[in-house]
């Protein structure tokens with residue numbers, strides 16, 4: 297569910313990423329805003345899934361549990377224009 301994905305992102309990702317719709321100003325230099333990721337054509341649902349199945353390049357300790365991946369992908373996809 298996108299709503300759950302938003303809550304997960306709010307708790308775990310806002311340190312670096314802008315996560316709100318239309319917010320392109322990430323706090324961490326180099327971390328793309330979720331609204332930006334949502335609109336990259338190559339970032340299909342499948343690409344997002346495989347991204348979350350590998351450790352984050354900048355944060356090897358960030359492993360998202362499978363159930364939360366589904367919610368996160370749903371949230372990011374919901375930001376698509």
Ligand code: HEC
Nearest residue numbers: 305308309311312313324326327328333347353354355368
């Ligand atoms: C410590 C900072 C930090 C945190 C916390 C963080 N990220 Fe990232 N993330 C980055 C950076 C920097 C990049 C871009 C550089 C890279 O891909 O190595 C990135 C890249 C991404 C990408 C890939 C974008 C692309 O176009 O390849 C996604 C998707 C993503 N993050 C999602 C998340 C999610 C979801 C969370 C929370 C569960 C999260 N990130 C937490 C720093 C962070």
